[in-house]
Amino acid sequence: MKPLLEISHLDKQIGTLHLQDISFTLEPGYIFGLIGRNGAGKTSLIRTIMNLYRKDSGNVIVNGCPMDTMEREAKDQIGFVLDEFLFEEKLSIAANGKLFGATYTAYDHELFLRFCSRFGLNPKQKTGKLSKGQKARFQLAFALSHQAKLFIMDEPAAGLDPLFRRELTGYMQELVENGTRSILFSTHLTSDLDQIGDYIALIDEGRFCFCMDMESLQERFVLVKGTEQEISALHSPHILATVHEPYGSTALAEYPDESLISGLDVSRPTLAELLFYLQKGRCIS
């Protein structure tokens, strides 16, 4: 099956940030999560993929359409929810739908209004007066109204109340369910990603530390718990970090040999734990 997104050797210098040699592909039917600390380059990468920042080198291809030579066709297939509000704040929700909808081949205004109603939005309200969460809902309604194949979302759940946040993860799963659409999204909410992510990339200082499917990630890293003595005795290049706390010690190990960890308490880290221990081990800044 043709990938919905193909990124190869993407490079971009933005101020002091250098997005460096970013490559990945996203097939239809999957959710790809992008994580990383504040300032790691998530928003910059998303903006570069969408050609809001012009890349220095590399390629972005959306459902077979190269961003360089078929930008309109490529953007036609992208539904976005961004941190920065790109719509006309002086106009109403409905007027924004019509205005920006005209730039998409398959925009359906009736469908947009139905989504607005489903998300509790009044189409007559000016977008400039919307709260952060309402702006996210508006963008989502619009993204869902022009038959986009690839959904790109920059921290879509930031500023959303817990109820709608839960609904949002439900919509995201619904979107990819029939195997024809995909989602690339950035988030700090690793628990959401633990639940719905199929692929995950960790970005740090503009580079991918890893980019892999969730299953491989779970095979790659383990947490090993024991007494301070037991954990201190683990000398191996497979040990990425050790943390000693009053109530016990923990090591993060990568592809550990069975012999190294036998007899110890071994578990799979959550994403939050993985980030914590990678940082402790100075694998990420």
Ligand SMILES: Nc1ncnc2c1ncn2[C@@H]1O[C@H](COP(=O)(O)OP(=O)(O)OP(=O)(O)O)[C@@H](O)[C@H]1O
């Ligand atoms: N327009 C710009 N001009 C100059 N530097 C920029 C610009 N945009 C981004 N940067 C640089 O890129 C860095 C990364 O910013 P970016 O917004 O991509 O991070 P992020 O991972 O999305 O962070 P956060 O989680 O806080 O949203 C910034 O710290 C800044 O140095």
